[in-house]
Amino acid sequence: MTFERFQSLAEAWGGAIARWPAEVQDAAYAFMAASPEQADAVLAEARATDALMDAAPALSASIALRDRVIAAAPAARARRSRLWRWMTGAGVGAGLAAATAAGVMAGVSLSLAQAPLGEDEALLTTLYDTGLGEELGGTT
């Protein structure tokens, strides 16, 4: 590798040879071993530019943004939609009463009683996934 090529690579890719294109790294390290003073001067200059560039502050992703992004995912939308249909239907009590009439109350009650806190939504999702939720409280 020539000095000019080493210099142009540093100008493009910065002062860390490890971040240069993989196909030139061996030759660059060989140049550095053969001409350490020239290489050091070039790399020091490039590192100073790297340091300036790295002073640009990173923008953190807020929790609100993360939540909005996740809420827009199809799985989240579908879950919300099912839950909404359930909650805006005849109501949980009425739904369960309807389920009783349909002869499935025992199984549902058992599931509700066994479900730990926080899993209600998952249970509702399961009910709707099996079509039972529509029967329980769906408006459509």
Add this chain to the structure above:
Amino acid sequence: MTGNDPDQDLVARVGRGDPAAIQALVARKLPRLLQLAHRMLNDAAEAEDVAQEVFLRAWKQAPTWVPGAARFDTWLHRVAMNLCYDRLRRRREQPMAEPPEQVDPGPAPDRRLLAGDTGSRVNAALGALPDRQREAVVLCHYQELGNIEAAGLMGVSVEALESLLARGRRALRAALADLRE
């Protein structure tokens, strides 16, 4: 990991609506995409809008994503970059109520700034680069894409990418010369 795309399995699970995979993909990609948009646009609110839009498209794409043609990360970058260019184009076409922040071209000893201001100066200097130079710098320096991936994403040769990078870095060094003391 499957094949050459480290995101392949995760994307497949996202496509099946796996909530844990959705959260994992967001945790893995949202900070990167937000950074890319912020570096390109130098506007936090617009960067958030772009990041959200990229994910909307990712949610649509995931169920039908066919591995092999491109890495999912590269595809995300391309979508984000296109959205950034759309916004940059609109900025140029519409007169702005407030002019964008400009890089102060005149280095002088009394303009040495505190660390927080240094960051703002760097962002402004990035924003003042020609679009293609800024894209090359953002993809290679900040997003740490390899030369072949970045060149492919930009639709230029590796040599052209290297030239854009070198010119971009030189312009940044010149714009920020007063900070190097």
